[in-house]
Amino acid sequence: MLTRTASTFAPPVMEARRWLEGVEFPANRPLINVSQAAPVDPPPQPLREAMAQVALTDDEAHLYGPVLGLPELRAELASQTSDHYAGQIDAAQVAITSGCNQAFAAAIATLCSEGDEVILPTPWYFNHKMWLDMSGVNAVALKTGADLLPDPKAAAALITDRTRAIAIVTPNNPGGAEYPAALVQAFFDLARAHGIALIVDETYRDFDSRSGPPHALFQDPDWHDTLIHLYSFSKAYRLTGHRVGALIASQSRLAEVEKFLDTVAICPGQIGQHAALWGMQKLSQWLAGERDEILARRRAITDNMPKLTAKGWKLLGLGGYFAYLEHPFKERSDQLAKRMVRKASILCLPGTMFYPLGDPDGACQLRIAFANLDTDGIAVLFDRMAQL
Numbered sequence: 001m002l003t004r005t006a007s008t009f010a011p012p013v014m015e016a017r018r019w020l021e022g023v024e025f026p027a028n029r030p031l032i033n034v035s036q037a038a039p040v041d042p043p044p045q046p047l048r049e050a051m052a053q054v055a056l057t058d059d060e061a062h063l064y065g066p067v068l069g070l071p072e073l074r075a076e077l078a079s080q081t082s083d084h085y086a087g088q089i090d091a092a093q094v095a096i097t098s099g100c101n102q103a104f105a106a107a108i109a110t111l112c113s114e115g116d117e118v119i120l121p122t123p124w125y126f127n128h129k130m131w132l133d134m135s136g137v138n139a140v141a142l143k144t145g146a147d148l149l150p151d152p153k154a155a156a157a158l159i160t161d162r163t164r165a166i167a168i169v170t171p172n173n174p175g176g177a178e179y180p181a182a183l184v185q186a187f188f189d190l191a192r193a194h195g196i197a198l199i200v201d202e203t204y205r206d207f208d209s210r211s212g213p214p215h216a217l218f219q220d221p222d223w224h225d226t227l228i229h230l231y232s233f234s235k236a237y238r239l240t241g242h243r244v245g246a247l248i249a250s251q252s253r254l255a256e257v258e259k260f261l262d263t264v265a266i267c268p269g270q271i272g273q274h275a276a277l278w279g280m281q282k283l284s285q286w287l288a289g290e291r292d293e294i295l296a297r298r299r300a301i302t303d304n305m306p307k308l309t310a311k312g313w314k315l316l317g318l319g320g321y322f323a324y325l326e327h328p329f330k331e332r333s334d335q336l337a338k339r340m341v342r343k344a345s346i347l348c349l350p351g352t353m354f355y356p357l358g359d360p361d362g363a364c365q366l367r368i369a370f371a372n373l374d375t376d377g378i379a380v381l382f383d384r385m386a387q388l
Contacts, residue, residue: 008133012126012353019341029345032381037173037204037321037369039238044286047237047279054274061270067262068254069096069246070270073277077231077246080280084205087218092251096268096276097261100203100232100245104167105131105264107199107228107247110256111164112137118199119158119166121150123324123354123362125173125201138162141356148175148317148324152186159194165228166191167199171208171320174354174367178208178319184215192226203232203245204320206287207294224250233272235321235371236287237279242272294321300375301368304382311386321371329388332363336388344384 016035025031042048054061068074075091082089097103104127112118114136120128121142132139140158144150155166166187170179184200191198200217208214217223229248234240247257261267279287301323305315312328329336333350340346351365370378 004134004136007136008130009126011130012349015353016337016347016349019338020347023341025345029384031345031347032373032377032384033347034368034370034373034381035347035349037235037371038240039235040372041238043238043275043279044283047275047283050278050282051271051275054271058274061274063270065267065270065273067258067267069094069268070273070277073273073280076277076280077248081229081231081248082218085213085215085218087213087216087223088221089218089248090251093224093248093254095247095249095254095257095261096273097245097247098265098268099234099243100201100230101127101131102243102261102264103230103245103247104128104199104201105135106257106260107165107197107230107249108132108135108137109260110253111197115162116164117160117162118164119155121168122356122359123148123174123351123365123367125169126353128167128169128201137164141359142166143361144175144177146316148172148177149179149183150187152183152190155187156190156194159196163194163196165197165199167201169201169203170214171202171204172317172322173201173204173320174322174349175317175324176319176322177317178210178214181213181215184217188217188220188226196226197228198226199228199230201230203230204235205231206236207291207320209295209298209319224253228253233276233279236290237276237283239272239275239279242269242275244268244272244276294371297370297373297375297378300378301370304379307382307386311388313385316365321369323368323370325366325368326364327366333366334363337366340385340388344388346381346384 013036074094078089078091078094117138117140119140231246233244314326317324334352337350349367351362355362
């Protein structure tokens with residue numbers, strides 16, 4: 001029998017980094033790394049100074065804190081999320097976690113037993129699939145359409161007596177698709193009708209191109225009977241190394257979440273939580289500028305896409321930090337991605353990392369995480385890809 005960790009695959013980003021070993025990149029063609037959706041710049045200087053002050057002057061920041069997170073941060077996130085979605089969320093319905101991946105892990109721990117099922121649209125976020133594997137939970141693949149949007153009717157056909165949840169990500173990782181409000185509502189209604197949970201991961205919500213609430217789920221006074229909402233502070237405030245995420249759910253579910261978090265980490269990192277709180281209270285204008293920059297880079301993808309379209313490439317999805325492409329070559333995407341390292345000095349992830357083993361769709365797709373490239377860098381990226 002396999003151990004829990006042996007039941008899943010190697011971390012894709014780490015696997016891709018190993019492709020760089022022994023490769024020398026010429027001075028006129030330095031590496032372009034579009035493999036990981038994480039800011040490479042540190043937090044803005046005022047936030048770093050605030051973090052330093054916490055470290056120097058707040059003795060309690062170096063101790064264990066509340067398992068479900070700092071009360072002030074829970075209250076602030078409840079308030080701002082209520083405003084953002086025009087809904088009603090109480091601080092007691094918020095848990096702070098050590099990153100959004102831990103929020104997903106905690107949610108699954110409260111929902112599933114060995115042999116249960118969770119429906120994941122494909123292409124899926126690989127860490128979700130990995131955690132389900134290591135939890136003994138079957139990930140049921142839900143194929144998406146040409147627009148990378150899943151069909152609730154197709155999902156309904158996959159529900160069994162072992163189904164415990166449907167998990168969606170919007171804006172999507174890896175596909176970039178921004179799920180329309182009506183589609184999110186349809187999945188919520190489907191989950192409620194079958195007595196299962198809907199997990200909505202909105203890690204990239206701060207970079208959604210739309211204005212106003214991206215969906216109306218929190219406007220339902222009983223949202224908590226079905227919805228488990230996940231969020232990350234990492235992308236918004238460049239706090240990836242401090243691991244601060246969040247889970248919003250019913251108070252009864254958070255009582256179960258507390259068991260998981262207390263056992264795994266005892267509490268989220270205190271300094272990171274203080275940083276997230278300071279960012280939420282002080283950096284709204286700065287974050288709006290970050291969003292504008294990401295949207296400008298998204299436009300640069302669209303502007304440069306004709307270079308690839310002429311060579312047979314297709315843009316399948318674009319949003320958040322991601323462009324998701326179909327390539328025109330006969331070789332599988334995992335082989336192409338390795339060739340791109342050697343021949344074009346580009347590191348990206350192949351679609352095979354986002355699908356069940358052997359799925360033909362993944363073999364012809366690539367994910368480009370463009371957030372760390374400026375518009376000039378995106379032009380260079382597309383020039384190199386056009387020459388493959």
